[in-house]
Amino acid sequence: MTEAHPKYLWWNGRQMPWEDATIHVTELGWSTVGAIFEGIRAYWNPEQGEAYIFRLREHMVRFSQSMKLVRLRQDYPTEQLIEAIIQLVRDNNHREDVYIRPLAYRSGGGKSLSGFSDEASILINTRPNPSHLLTGMVQHACVSSWTRISDTVMPPRVKNMSNYRNGQLAAMEAATNGYDTAILLNAQGKVAEGPGACLMLVRNGRLITPDVTSSILESITRDALITMAREDLGIEVIERPVDRTELYIADEVFFCGTAAEITPIVSVDRYPVGDGTPGPITRRLEQLYHDVLRGIDPRHAEWRTPVGLAQVAATAD
Ligand SMILES: Cc1ncc(COP(=O)(O)O)c(C=O)c1O
Structure with missing residues (x-):
């Protein structure tokens, strides 16, 4: 990916060009007080030509729980959000490690910090985010x-x-x-x-x-x-x-x-x-975690959602 930002993001029900998703500057500050989010990673496996999203469903279940707890209405079903994320990473052609950030913010009820409305907007964006596993970072x-x-x-x-x-x-x-x-x-x-x-x-x-x-x-x-x-x-x-x-x-x-x-x-x-x-148990866990995330170690396959980039490459050949 050569652009400074990915091609697409997902906002309120549709995938759209990054540049088209804008709101007015006076919204600054209001929306985030009532917001919740998720932080999800996808890991690139160069040998397989595939990116794997780690525990996508669990993250999106927690996303729903976060929305519920702060009384935001979830108008887009979890299944739709999961599919949107897989498609977004694939269409952004992320052949690299990626950070995926779904965000729900209060979008109704006027510009009052104490105001209450359960109306929520949902934004999902992605960005390259190299892993620091096995780099020796302490x-x-x-x-x-x-x-x-x-x-x-x-x-x-x-x-x-x-x-x-x-x-x-x-x-x-x-x-x-x-x-x-x-x-x-x-x-x-x-x-x-x-x-x-x-x-x-x-x-x-x-x-x-x-x-x-x-x-x-x-x-x-x-x-x-x-x-x-x-x-x-x-x-x-x-x-x-x-x-x-x-x-x-x-x-x-x-x-x-x-x-x-x-x-x-x-x-x-x-x-x-x-x-x-770093001690021996930390290092053993780090190696195993790294290998499981990237699909180098086949265990815990249920935690990895393939994005479909290998399929895209095969179709293009
Ligand atoms: C405050 C806090 N604690 C713990 C975690 C770890 O949570 P998870 O493993 O679900 O990313 C995070 C997010 O990464 C966090 O923001």
Whole structure:
């Protein structure tokens, strides 16, 4: 793909040229307060000439749950949105790793922050987004002085756009203080997650991760890694509240998520994690996750939706 942006996006029921999807500048600010979104990745497999969307259905089920929770009406059925995404990635001819962002925003009820209407618009756009898996990327983290939003404030378990101000404040504080990223504690003082990723740690060969009532997003990557650790690698996984000081004595710590993929954390508050390099369980999971995402490892085929680019190429020959 040579253009600065993809050829098409999908907006309110139809795929259209990127340039044609415009709204007036005075809409700025209003729409996103009431918005929810999804972050999905497709991974390119050069040998097969195919791109695979990872856990597309699960992401779109969560999209519906997010809409429901913030009282947005979903006028386009999930099946239609799934088909729209597959076609969009195919027609944009993304022969590369891609980020796919479906977004639902409040489009009725006038320009009032407190106004209420369940009318929603849906936008889906795609952009190239190379994976950093197996590149050796690591991060140094601090525990943030900001507390993770709790379920009594805003719903952390869904992808509510406004939630991201909380993570953004933590990320900005971390950067200002010379760290790569932040880890937020929840209102109970237990470890929650990062600004845009869930967290896992390893202690004595066991994988430990905050449970889904710890003020975390119900992460699809977290769920996949738990399954792969248990079923494919035979590693014990424990979901439970996690103390801050466990981060300081853990053997391994890493972030996981669609954007974060697997990102090893090599220090927390300048305490080295393990020997200060990614540990063996992190590296095994990273290799397996990479191979499953791209369809190099045939396991978990139900998680991969082929876009149909191999078919397009075969037809063109
Ligand atoms: C706050 C937050 N936590 C966790 C995650 C990981 O969720 P998922 O694996 O579903 O992408 C994300 C998104 O990537 C996120 O924004």
